[in-house]
Amino acid sequence: KTIDTMQPFDDHPIYFLLHESIYVDKNSNCEQSDWSAMKAYDCEKDFDCTLSTEEGENGRQPTLLSGEVVFPWMVDGDYAELSGLSMRALAHSISSKNDWDPLYNSEQMKKALATDGTGVSKAAAAVYYDDMYVDFDASMKVTERGNPLENCAVWVNNDFQHSGLRDDGAAIFCKLLGMAKGEIGTPS
Numbered sequence: 279k280t281i282d283t284m285q286p287f288d289d290h291p292i293y294f295l296l297h298e299s300i301y302v303d304k305n306s307n308c309e310q311s312d313w314s315a316m317k318a319y320d321c322e323k324d325f326d327c328t329l330s331t332e333e334g335e336n337g338r339q340p341t342l343l344s345g346e347v348v349f350p351w352m353v354d355g356d357y358a359e360l361s362g363l364s365m366r367a368l369a370h371s372i373s374s375k376n377d378w379d380p381l382y383n384s385e386q387m388k389k390a391l392a393t394d395g396t397g398v399s400k401a402a403a404a405v406y407y408d409d410m411y412v413d414f415d416a417s418m419k420v421t422e423r424g425n426p427l428e429n430c431a432v433w434v435n436n437d438f439q440h441s442g443l444r445d446d447g448a449a450i451f452c453k454l455l456g457m458a459k460g461e462i463g464t465p466s
Contacts, residue, residue: 294360297348299372303381310376315347346411346440387426402431402457402464404442404450411440431457431464 298311308314353360353369360369391401405417418434421427433453442450456462 291360291365294348294352294357295365295369295372297346299375299378301381302375302378304378305380309378311373313350313373316349319347319349382426384426388428391427391429400458401427401429402433402454403427404433404435404438404454406439406442407434407436409440433457433464 298314301314302308302311350370350373353366355361360366403417403421405414405421406412407414418432419425421430421432438445438450453462457464
């Protein structure tokens with residue numbers, strides 16, 4: 279029961295449905311999600327959910343955790359709130375969808391975030407050094423000169439992790455809004 283209440287999808291089923299598809303991009307080699315986390319799990323020989331930290335024949339076996347991934351078995355019966363016929367059909371349909379548009383338009387992003395001559399950005403983002411789900415270098419790359427988010431004010435910190443909005447969303451939002459308006463200096 280504890281695990282079930284830690285990972286509820288009943289309040290936010292759209293998170294489950296769209297989780298993998300947010301990475302699908304017509305302009306890349308990823309044209310459909312096709313339950314990519316499950317495929318990666320199946321291909322990784324060292325990842326075995328039955329392993330534990332107990333002594334094995336080769337010494338201590340690591341406990342390997344996964345996070346922020348969705349699997350087809352979740353919709354195929356393991357999570358009641360996702361397992362209704364309609365939800366199951368929708369989840370499998372989204373996973374097999376292969377006619378997605380480009381994920382983003384770099385030139386349109388640059389245009390939308392262009393400064394108005396005041397040097398003040400119209401956007402701000404928090405980037406965490408040690409976010410276990412978002413690669414720091416990839417985040418910073420899109421904010422470099424010439425890249426889509428070059429005019430985005432960036433707050434690089436380790437005050438929060440991936441769960442920052444849940445931990446102190448109001449404070450983070452106020453800081454980012456102030457940065458985007460030019461009322462708060464960009465600390466990083």
